[in-house]
Amino acid sequence: MKTELQLLPISKWLPAANKPVIISGPCSAETEEQMVATARQVAATGKVHAIRAGIWKPRTRPGQYEGAGEIGLEWLMAARQETGLPVTTEVANAAHVNACLKAGVDILWVGARTTVNPFSVQEVADALKGVDIPVMVKNPINPDLELWLGALERLNKAGITRMAAIHRGFSSFEKGPFRNTPMWNLPIELKTRLPELDILCDPSHISGNRELLSMVSQKALDLDMAGLMIESHINPDEAWSDAKQQITPTRLAQLIQDLIVRTPSSSNKIFQDKLLLLREEIDQLDDDIMSKFASRMKISEKIGQFKKDNLVTILQVSRWDEIIQTRIRQGKAMGLSETFTAALLRLIHDESIQIQNRVMNENRQKD
Ligand code: PEP
Ligand code: MN
Secondary structure, three states, X not given: OOOOOOOOOHHHHOOOOOOOEEEEEOOEOOOHHHHHHHHHHHHHOOOOOEEXXXXXXXXXXXXXOOOOOOHHHHHHHHHHHHHOOOEEEEXXXXXXXXXXXXXXXXXXXXXXXXXXXXXXXXXXXXXXXXXXXXEEEEOOOOOOHHHHHHHHHHHHHOOOOOEEEEEOOEOOOOOOOOOOEOOOHHHHHHHHHOOOOEEEEOHHHHHOOOOOHHHHHHHHHHOOOOEEEEEEOOOHHHOOOOHHHOXXXXXXXXXXXXXXXXXXXXXXXXXXXXHHHHHHHHHHHHHHHHHHHHHHHHHHHHHHHHHHHOOOOOOOHHHHHHHHHHHHHHHHHOOOOHHHHHHHHHHHHHHHHHHHHHHHHOOOOOO
């Protein structure tokens, strides 16, 4: 389904002198002191453009801190008063939206556990009808691009044009190094479908721990994401939620300082000429690769005919195994990763089987 949204770029509603846009603050507002002190220290870094804090916390299991509730909005507004920075919080239903609008919250975000549910997203969208406020939409917890797009569309249809998406990774049963697997191909696909949509990355919820934050943040910037939402806390180890992934404002400043900001293009003439040459080389090599693939498939076709004439099956497991082993060894010697060679061979093999299957079974209906 085609997606078209009326959007205003983030540079128009959350200006940052230098890319990336940085939003930071605690996972949860816990007390007024914690909220205001965190905001003050975060703002003092001079590198942050908005303050975040969760007021209503959607916890996966009951019995954990579920947020301060409405009183937390007063603390958030105190943080804004103190720092002069816009503030943002998560809304999951109409009551949250109304409370935020009444309090004067600057930017709203829809959390991963809400994006997943069209009823809830629609409720939020209906409550926002006719209201001109920026809204950021986190990806759903499951890797479903349609749900993410659907949430953006519902809000856009309600009249919200100041929108951005936030990539915070996806839940999986298998626990890898990340709390939420990044699956970078999803935000890339979202950007391909909606080039005018700004996407921020939330390395905190992807990583789930402090150690991976820099690596994930850098990767997001290298994929040309517009900014980062990073959780910070004056005393991270004592945080009432997501303690392992929060960092002190000092560490936040260092993390931002260490990021390498690259641009998608450069106006440097020497760079442009060299890039053009390298791209020509790539185009030439791709041409060669494609024609080699085409020749290879022609041979598969011949083999199919040959096997058909001799009543031999398409698949010979031992041959396939030999191909995999030799090519992976060969690839490694040439500096190609095993994952890459194996994936490429699987594609080639699947296509080859399909071709042989077609050759063997054509005219079957007529026989
Ligand atoms: C959060 O930002 O604190 C939060 C609950 O995020 P998510 O919706 O990505 O889990
Ligand atoms: Mn959190």
